[in-house]
Amino acid sequence: MELRQLEYFVAVAEERNFTRAAERVRISQSGVSAQIRQLERELGAELFDRSARAVTLTVAGEAALEHARATLAAAGAVGQAVGEVTGLIRGHLTVGMVIGCTLTPLFDALAAFHQAHPGVEISLLEDSSDRLVEGVRTGAVDLALIGSAAATPEGLDALTIISERLVVAVPAEHPLAKQRRVTLRDLVVYPIVCMPPGTGLRSVFDQACVAQNLQPAIALQASAADAIADLAARGLAVAILSDSMAARYRDRLIAHTIEDVDTPALLALIWKSTHSPGMRELLVHTGQAFTNPPDPRRSREPSGPSPDIRATDP
Missing domain, CATH: 3.40.190.10 (Periplasmic binding protein-like II)
Structure with missing residues (x-):
């Protein structure tokens, strides 16, 4: 059993779709399917019911999911612990952005973060706000820029960027x-x-x-x-x-x-956890990027008042 097999298993379980899971882990769909099949052979049980259009977990898959997540989290913690001791931050962060929104201060923050911490790989994806919120809740997305019609989602930390009628x-x-x-x-x-x-x-x-x-x-x-x-x-x-x-x-x-x-329509950055050193540093850079209102000449989204911080700074 390999960590990458558990990563692919969790991706398919959360996406409920082999194609989207393959895009998420950045390999071919056939590669994901082959690794999942190998994992199932090693465990002696099928983890997914593939008979329906949407892929669902079997009883065995449900039993394995939380353990797989915990194993991946523990493996990530090893690298984080070493990074904190050596002062070198490594890892991978996934940033989500609601469709139809291009805020250049966010890109500025990602660029500054990458320059400061080149050992952290960054993925950027577009999706609906609902799916991004769910991704942050499950841990599939680390930081997301979402559009909202009310207060930011319960249980998540947030930085309000824009609030307009x-x-x-x-x-x-x-x-x-x-x-x-x-x-x-x-x-x-x-x-x-x-x-x-x-x-x-x-x-x-x-x-x-x-x-x-x-x-x-x-x-x-x-x-x-x-x-x-x-x-x-x-x-x-x-x-x-x-x-x-x-x-x-x-x-x-x-x-x-x-x-x-x-x-008002809100545009906000949301996140769930700051346990990762990389995530803490990314929040520092995004907070700095949005300290001043976005310049409408440099953005395709509306400018607005200075951000309203809805969470304790990490």
Whole structure:
């Protein structure tokens, strides 16, 4: 039995999919499958039920999962202990980023961290906020930038980067452009273009509509603010954006704050554990990168107020 076999086993168990697990551990799917089969032969039991579309654990797999996680954690702790003594940090960190978001201060933090600690390998992945939260909870993701419609997820530490209200953005000739106040009921009579589910903006909008028993017509979805603005500027739909997102398109669109949507869309960094020396150092670099508001000229996400630290500094 090898540590890499346990790593692949845990990856498949958490992803419930051999393809996604292979992408996560950065080898071919056939390689993951072969190693899992070898592990099953050594243990004398099948660990996964492969009959359904989603891969699920067998009884034997359920029994083995926590032990496999504990073994991998113990092996990682050995390297961390040696690193702390020698002053050299090694290992691997996975950083997640919600789809449709590109914050250059985060990239600056990763670059500074890499320069300071070249022995730590960094992986960067994009996913929905819900999946990133789950990844942080299970330990598959160490640090994640998520969009949220409320306070950060229970049980996780967080650094709020941006907190902004929603706006509707339309061309100057659109009827909504001439109104002084715009409510949800005013805008849901029109086709809407917005971010996809799993983003903070979409979560805020969906929850506000549900609260008022409104059923908006989501005609178009895009994960980039530029695409949403372009579609709205062409009259295809009204755009739902954040305040500073819409500010970048004042030459083409007129934006109104949605009066009856008080809940802000949050963009936050979340993490679960700071036991890893590498994770502690990464948090130091990300905290420094976000001490000042992101420069909108360097970012595709909205700028906002200075970050609100929701957790004790590691």
